[in-house]
Amino acid sequence: MRAPSLLLLLALSVGAAGRLNVLLVLVDDLRPALGCYGDPLAVTPNLDRLAVQSTLFSRAYAQQALCGPSRTSLLTSRRPDTTRLFDTGSYWRQAAGNFSSLPQLFRERGYYTASMGKVFHPGIVSNYSDDQPYSWSEPPYHPSSQADKDAPVCLGEDGKPHSNLYCPVDVSAQPQRTLPDIQTVQRAARWLQDRSGRAEPWMLAVGLHKPHIPLKMPWQYLNLYPIDSVSPPAQPTRPAGLPPVAWNPWSDVRHRDDVRQLNISFPYGPMPGFFARFVRQAYYAAVSYVDELVGQLLEALATAGHADNTVILLCGDHGWALGERGEWAKYSTSEDATRTPLLLHLPSRSGSLAGFRRVSALHRLQTRPVEGGAVHVSTPVELVDPPPAADVVAACDAPVAAAAVAFSQYPRPSVTPRADSDQPRLRDVAVMGFSARSARYRYTEWVRYDPATMRPLWRHLVADELYDHAVDPLEAANLAQAPTA
Template structure:
């Protein structure tokens, strides 16, 4: 694709916890995402209708996408696993590093890698880019008076702090221009005024919403009037046919779901998520608008992706994780100059793991050996008989295989599920005990990993205590904040202050 006289640039936009509730993706009829919609319908991007994540929680999904290696290969299964602590992946050449090695200027701001506390500061993947920027931002929300949503805790579920504040929503106390994601995207837009010393660029932009809490400016709540909000269908017995090997129910309604149900706040939480997605879209629009007016408009690939799905009451739960369609299917929108056309769609099964080899091929980089994703650079949809099922993992030995028609899932305790998406797209009838399905189960099992790497070491630093420590250090001298953002603090100095901090 790339030519020597005008190589392709890449803008790589990650939107945290964004499921398929995007207008052009069609996950919710009331989703309002005019900027992402315009990229597809007018500018000329492709929507991948069947895109899936490699893992259903932020850390392992992002680590997998950025290394091109599955969680079962690296042992990075949870947010407590730092990629750099994995014996398998610690020296892997990440996607931005590979582009840098081949003549690109790489730069980033916002959440691309999952954050981990380290003695040098906070590891946000700064080491993977030629240039990394921290842009701050705030919500203006007084959490001491929270939660804003007034959602009661379950009996015996503790006070209003901690998990109660985490599952919160409401308007910010500052205008949109002072919020973190807007600042990140405004920074990205400003970079398009540069010439990068004649090099092509790979710019990664991390948008943190709609990650909890759903604190976004009131104007985005106003876009979704509460009285009009449509909630997903709730099926009370949805989990009853998923039994473990002992014949007991594998799952039960989550605490969040029970809180929302007890308070009858299904509309409120749905509105908040829709608002947070609309806010994220607004911020993404800052970058897209600037790109359209920049010299890079006709030679820049744009990739917009969500790192995993998110439940809004389906399967009697909220948040992420688990291995059903709602948590494994993700929005993926890609614009490639002279290749994708306005309003185009692909029904080919792809995994975000495939982005590494695909982008490398589009940009004319040498094939990277050892990647576990498969390039879909030709964008051709495959016939069902040629379709390659894809794999999503949630923790050690918990895997789900999604094929053209069926989803098969197996857990570490031996529990299994099978769903027929032709007849049951919402996965409400588990067919695993149907004797006629045995050939399908056998076929799908063949795609499970042949090896499951033991879990990588957890990060053993107290994150909250380290943040308090860094706060003290920043007050000593403003230069320390910049050093922490670059991961350049003296570890022994930080440890000495940490030991003095409660």
């Protein structure tokens, strides 16, 4: 049993009078760069403390490494092939079917549901309404400062503001003297306080935008990661055995002002080593910024008196490559693009978060990572699941399905990289990569695809990949193209 249906089962498995509240936290572009996932560089004390009282899924995978399709899959528990959403240009209820969403199921069962920040992908993907009137009991909240997300506020070497990838900022100097995720958490904290004492169970979904690019965070978080402590990517160039169709040319990163000035050749030119370390530094700083905000949210939950009766599910919508195999961003079927953290806190089984107080990483520069969770699940799991099982008790007692393979996919417009390879429009999809991740191996087939019928042409194999994670965690040696004896 995996994330969405498990969440519904756990919350509804007791009588109506004792139903558990639900806090769903979605973090944009979050790879497992956390202390609790064994990352020695990460300074994430609040997420580590949550993990100590949670089930930690160490091999959780998104179904497509792009925000719109991934969030639609997670929130409808249907794969991109079913939602017919591989890009950000359509609404699943119109393109594929009037499927029920996870918050809709809660709402139909007597829950008060609310959305704050980036939960559904904005725009046509959620019908310009965050899937209203189906999913939420009140109008979804979006922070006003999100309108300035790509504003030229990143100071360059010339002392002028730019739209950069690397973007530490002085919050007080921002257009609204704040940042979107700060506004979202402040709003959620007030909402939690307002729900105190009410008998009606609730589901609150909070979506944080960082560490999505631009890598914009309060500049103080850079102090946690002196540049000399940030290592370059272990495998900084494209492996010889990586098929051209599998390559993620990170086009959106290239469009940023500071990256454009580097004059990196398309599609395989490597990012200069000095700049690669700055990007990695900024990503980790943005993750620590997110950790601080999650700490504030958990403290607000405890202060409002909800800690003992609230299930918490925290995950990313997919991962993000930090220079591994020469790739940056997502847009791939690779381990770095598809793997994301997944933490599930059950107050009756994992211990209470009552009295939780956030730990400011900025005042604990020597914070030692806490690795692991109360329960550690290493079986590969997905961010989708079949409809809830009839046997609720059995499902709760056995939270991981017997199937030990997680599936992901990604579309391409051609067999060789081009400018729109990262985000092709639906009508331009010519190849689809289907990837299966077991406990040890990842196998991917890239096959021809017919966008008119929305069907893969399995007999037309373009390329394949096979990686043995027991000896090759970076997926640098493609065994499918290795010479045979």
